[in-house]
Amino acid sequence: MTDIPLLFQPLQLRSVLAKNRIAVSPMCQYSARDGVGDDWHVQHLGARAAGGAGIVFVEATHVSAVGRITHGCLGLWNCAQQALLGRIAHLITRCGAVPAIQVAHAGRKASCEIPWLGSGPIRREGPPIPVDRGGWQPVAPSALPYDEDGCPPHPLSADEIRQVVDQFATTARLAREAGFKVLEVHAAHGYLLHSFISPLSNKRADAYGGSRAHRWRALMEVLDAVRAEWPAELPLFVRLSCTDYVEGGVMLADSVELARALATRGDVDLIDCSSGGGSPHQRLPPLYPGYQADFARRIRAEAGIATGAVGLIQGPELANALISGGAADLVLVGRAILADPAWPLRAAKALGVEAERARPYQRAIVT
DSSP states (O other): OTTSOGGGSOEEETTEEESSSEEEOOOOOOOOBTTBOOHHHHHHHHHHHHTTOSEEEEEEEESSSTTOSBTTOOBOSSHHHHHHHHHHHHHHHHTTSEEEEEEEOOGGGOSBOOGGGSSSSOOSSOOBOOGGGTOOOOEESSSOOSSTTSOOOEEOOHHHHHHHHHHHHHHHHHHHHHTOSEEEEEEOTTSHHHHHHOTTTOOOOSTTSSSHHHHHHHHHHHHHHHHHHSOTTSOEEEEEESOOSSTTSOOHHHHHHHHHHHHHHSOOOEEEEEOOOSOTTOOOOOOOTTTTHHHHHHHHHHHOSEEEEESSOOOHHHHHHHHHTTSOSEEEEOHHHHHOTTHHHHHHHHTTOOOOOOGGGTTOOOO
16 A cells, blocks of 8 residues: 555545545536436536546535525435435445535525526626526525625524524435435535624624634534434535635634534544635635645644645646645545546556556546
């Protein structure tokens, strides 16, 4: 094993063994109907599972209809949605990867147009759809729209927060029954749980707002409820926006403290370290390959918990350096694998590794 680059050494996560440290990052396809996926999702995720990644994540999968970003987003709150996702989990496993799912609630960034149907450049969310044009009212910790064009969200009562918590638990149960082996709770990018964490979007004066610990309460309650349905032998990840890139918002030091609290719980296995998305006023730094890796490095070192690095990780040398240099335990690759499903196999070849591939593909030539 010592001669094999660390990127291609196995990763043990509780009872789950991933064959390497490459994960296909959750990437929204905006191609579902009523939260139900179809053949597009099967071919998309199957191709990437056969491409050599150790873990393959299904895109952000929402816990309720009003929790979807768009009409085209996946959901998992009923059996019709579960059936297709169960097929996908089986396919990912058959291709030699670990099936993983990210569960989410869009919060005040819900009820948006599918990105390529809106005007302007394609981005994570299209323009908001008003209720009178087929949209739905978003919900949030406070009645603050994401931007000036957004619909004012309904501020959740304490009872309504508990209902959302229960929805996350139901989705975790359905994911377990469908055969997924890793579950990630999405608490980043301005979606519901991040909007509770950030003081930019959470102006509450009750037990869910104010102090840092109170702003973390919704996330902690979700994790308690999810763990009640997610077996102790299976790993649980949390995706965080490690900084809001806005003065007065979440800073890296805050996220280190939150990661420490999550590590102390003992039931969270890895922090997926992303950033931004919580405010249209964010001032992003220059983007370069691995630009968020220092967040993963700091949290891993200072909070004592495993981390995943994500963000323009395009080359195998960088991916391996992040793992071998101690920045992260896992790299989550998005756009590079979106362009080339066989990216992990090409990365193995570039690093001199004889990678395992699906038997029907063993005669394939990897350049």
